[in-house]
Amino acid sequence: MTLFSYIHLSDLHLCQQPLRKNAVSLWGRRWNEVIDTIGEQRKQWGFSSFFLPASFDPEIAKGVAQFCADWRDGVDGIIITGDLATTGLAIDIGVAEQFVKEPAAFAHLTQSRTPTIASLGLPIHLFAGNHDRYVNNGAKPFSNYFDFIFKDYMDLKTSCVGSWTVEKNDRHLAFVHADFSLSMRLGASFPRRAMAYGQGRVYVDVLDELRAETLRLRSDVDGVQIVWLIHFAPYECGSSLQLHDHQRLIDASRALGIKVILCGHTHEALVKTVASQTIYCAGSSCCVDNAGGCMVHVVDFDLDEAIDVTRSTYVWNENQDEFVFLRSD
Numbered sequence: 001m002t003l004f005s006y007i008h009l010s011d012l013h014l015c016q017q018p019l020r021k022n023a024v025s026l027w028g029r030r031w032n033e034v035i036d037t038i039g040e041q042r043k044q045w046g047f048s049s050f051f052l053p054a055s056f057d058p059e060i061a062k063g064v065a066q067f068c069a070d071w072r073d074g075v076d077g078i079i080i081t082g083d084l085a086t087t088g089l090a091i092d093i094g095v096a097e098q099f100v101k102e103p104a105a106f107a108h109l110t111q112s113r114t115p116t117i118a119s120l121g122l123p124i125h126l127f128a129g130n131h132d133r134y135v136n137n138g139a140k141p142f143s144n145y146f147d148f149i150f151k152d153y154m155d156l157k158t159s160c161v162g163s164w165t166v167e168k169n170d171r172h173l174a175f176v177h178a179d180f181s182l183s184m185r186l187g188a189s190f191p192r193r194a195m196a197y198g199q200g201r202v203y204v205d206v207l208d209e210l211r212a213e214t215l216r217l218r219s220d221v222d223g224v225q226i227v228w229l230i231h232f233a234p235y236e237c238g239s240s241l242q243l244h245d246h247q248r249l250i251d252a253s254r255a256l257g258i259k260v261i262l263c264g265h266t267h268e269a270l271v272k273t274v275a276s277q278t279i280y281c282a283g284s285s286c287c288v289d290n291a292g293g294c295m296v297h298v299v300d301f302d303l304d305e306a307i308d309v310t311r312s313t314y315v316w317n318e319n320q321d322e323f324v325f326l327r328s329d
């Protein structure tokens with residue numbers, strides 16, 4: 001048994017305006033909660049903030065950094081599958097940059113008491129989600145500011161595909177990630193201005209790069225097991241979050257014998273088997289807009305002849321002020 005373990009975070013939505021809710025996410029909540037939220041947020045960020053993308057809860061973000069600190073000796077690294085920031089605007093990316101890069105002054109907090117995972121001594125691997133690519137709050141694609149700030153953490157092999165390999169006991173595990181964010185609004189379905197917020201597309205050239213990198217690793221690293229990482233969920237998840245042509249990705253993974261895909265995007269943690277692939281979708285780590293609570297995951301990859309994956313999910317508990325164990329998949 002050769003075990004590799006990673007903390008899997010996704011969809012943190014770090015932002016210069018914490019606790020920002022979007023009007024759509026208020027839909028269906030209790031009316032007294034909606035009135036309270038509208039009153040508080042309007043006072044702090046103005047009424048127009050309800051038309052901006054949802055952001056993060058700073059207390060839960062501290063809990064995420066605390067969780068990573070608690071697990072630092074039990075894992076091989078941290079994987080963040082996109083939407084680290086709420087937009088690609090410098091002011092939002094700056095908050096994400098603090099979280100990833102600013103050294104800790106006290107435990108998992110910076111000098112200004114913001115959360116950080118920079119001083120844990122753990123490798124951090126990350127890539128962009130659709131939100132990180134927004135040029136503005138209107139979801140105009142395709143900002144590359146994220147790459148400029150985080151290139152040292154992205155293991156890039158091409159502009160949209162990256163990979164890294166780890167080794168223990170002569171067993172090799174490789175991760176390959178690909179960015180299927182929209183390159184222009186034209187890639188979204190109608191009405192494009194609205195759908196561009198949450199949709200992605202499996203572009204043929206990016207898929208070709210993902211395939212080529214997978215084949216390169218297979219030929220360069222004897223017996224390597226490969227896991228794919230993407231931001232979007234490659235299954236039906238409603239038109240507003242749709243990864244167009246996701247079947248292309250599933251077909252390619254099946255043809256290449258990829259058994260495991262990690263993703264995020266939907267803010268809803270689940271494990272789904274599609275054809276012979278198992279997809280581990282992460283919940284949102286600390287976004288105010290989430291399904292079933294904010295969640296973080298520890299994913300164990302056991303390499304023998306094949307790859308065996310176990311995922312433990314931890315959910316934010318407001319009373320205990322920390323993430324607590326929820327279930328094992």
Ligand SMILES: [Fe+2]
Pocket residue numbers: 011013083129131265266267
């Ligand atoms: Fe997200």
